[in-house]
Amino acid sequence: MIDNTIYLTALLENDSKVIGIMYAKIFPKVAKFVLQNRGQRVDAEDIFQKALLQIAVRYRKESFEITSSFEAYLFTACKNLWRRELNRSKTRVTDDGVMELRNEEQDMALATLEQERWELFTEKLGAISENCKKILTMFFAKVSYEVIVQKLGYNSETVARQRVFKCKSKLIETVKNDNRYDSLKEL
Amino acid sequence: MSSEEESNIIEAYFLGSLPKEDVIRLEKRMSEDIRFRESVLLHKQLFESLSENDWSYAKNVDTKRLKEYEQLYKDKETLQLKETLKIANSAYQKKNSKNTKSLLFYLSAALIAIIITVGVLLPKQQTPQELYVDYYTVSDIPSLVSRGGVEETSLIDAERYFEEGNFNKVLDILTSEMTSTIQTNASVLLYKGISEMELKQYENAHTTFDQLIESDLIDAPMGLWYKALLYLKIGDKANAKAVLLQMNTTSSNYKRKETKELLEAL
Numbered sequence: 001m002i003d004n005t006i007y008l009t010a011l012l013e014n015d016s017k018v019i020g021i022m023y024a025k026i027f028p029k030v031a032k033f034v035l036q037n038r039g040q041r042v043d044a045e046d047i048f049q050k051a052l053l054q055i056a057v058r059y060r061k062e063s064f065e066i067t068s069s070f071e072a073y074l075f076t077a078c079k080n081l082w083r084r085e086l087n088r089s090k091t092r093v094t095d096d097g098v099m100e101l102r103n104e105e106q107d108m109a110l111a112t113l114e115q116e117r118w119e120l121f122t123e124k125l126g127a128i129s130e131n132c133k134k135i136l137t138m139f140f141a142k143v144s145y146e147v148i149v150q151k152l153g154y155n156s157e158t159v160a161r162q163r164v165f166k167c168k169s170k171l172i173e174t175v176k177n178d179n180r181y182d183s184l185k186e187l
Numbered sequence: 188m189s190s191e192e193e194s195n196i197i198e199a200y201f202l203g204s205l206p207k208e209d210v211i212r213l214e215k216r217m218s219e220d221i222r223f224r225e226s227v228l229l230h231k232q233l234f235e236s237l238s239e240n241d242w243s244y245a246k247n248v249d250t251k252r253l254k255e256y257e258q259l260y261k262d263k264e265t266l267q268l269k270e271t272l273k274i275a276n277s278a279y280q281k282k283n284s285k286n287t288k289s290l291l292f293y294l295s296a297a298l299i300a301i302i303i304t305v306g307v308l309l310p311k312q313q314t315p316q317e318l319y320v321d322y323y324t325v326s327d328i329p330s331l332v333s334r335g336g337v338e339e340t341s342l343i344d345a346e347r348y349f350e351e352g353n354f355n356k357v358l359d360i361l362t363s364e365m366t367s368t369i370q371t372n373a374s375v376l377l378y379k380g381i382s383e384m385e386l387k388q389y390e391n392a393h394t395t396f397d398q399l400i401e402s403d404l405i406d407a408p409m410g411l412w413y414k415a416l417l418y419l420k421i422g423d424k425a426n427a428k429a430v431l432l433q434m435n436t437t438s439s440n441y442k443r444k445e446t447k448e449l450l451e452a453l
Binding site for chain 1: 195198202231233238241243249252268271275278279280316317320350352354
């Protein structure tokens, strides 16, 4: 898409005019999302900047194609960075109770790998059958089998469990067969 | 143990329904069996990544790739970009400092206007596609989910897919699952037309925007604006101009300032 290339090139070339347009066009939506989800305007500013840096660094490392609009892609990157912030308290303290100390670049590098991993899983989930996608979306959101049976019209929990197993196996297989997985998986 | 039984145990572990003694057994097996450990960890990442309320953190990943990214974040080019972003942010926030909704709207429009004016004054004239990029935004279109009723869930899904850029899904919902009454709602027509435009289904988008324009709905002028953007996107300057001139003749104030700017730019 022509607009995506313009935005991506602007980030690589430090084009302040187009960056200004990105702020004017996309930041209000991100700010609205953060404010509606327990954040402040300053948080929105922070994640917006981080998301733009993340996209620029990823594109510099290896150019990639954005299949949606740039606005939607940037918004999703911001949403995920904010999800990361909101869940951060779970990982701040390690098992022995010591606060993990990371420099900013290290943390952003980790966030980038996490975003790539999320994209890999989301892409693979999107590529399996519609029926599998529906049941797995509910399953990974920890919706009970009772509700899954009711919502998706299965005859029993046993049938739903078998379906989840088959669909999950398919998803895991496609994830593992992707070249990106080895460099993104937890060791 | 069959792979299905193993999967059920891992699932119960993450759903918190595995008895304590089985948890101990599972964790012991993880420390001894590499394949099993990998399977448990992948389940963990999937649960965390694919749930809206969670996030899958990278804790113990490929060091080489991590270091490469870390280095890129420290590079001169990245630091320069960071500085540019800081300046752009403070310029933008300064212009929006009064923080009222209406002022936000007018200042955003002014910022765009300044940028566009500068662009127009430059020797190189902007192409229709560049104008499309400058003026295309969906941040001010009305939400799909302001109403109650049975379609609400589908509309929430449609709006979410729209925000994620999954326009095929948006169209699936808006064309097949909506009642005919809802299908003629202005917001639905807008989301449908924009999705078709994003998917390069230009003829369909044209028809949808016309449907909105020809309706008696209060938001009908929005159809004209997006139809003009559609023409810009496909590089059809003459028709874009004709639609913008048509906008100028209506009594609506919708995007009046932007319409004038675009007409000047064309």
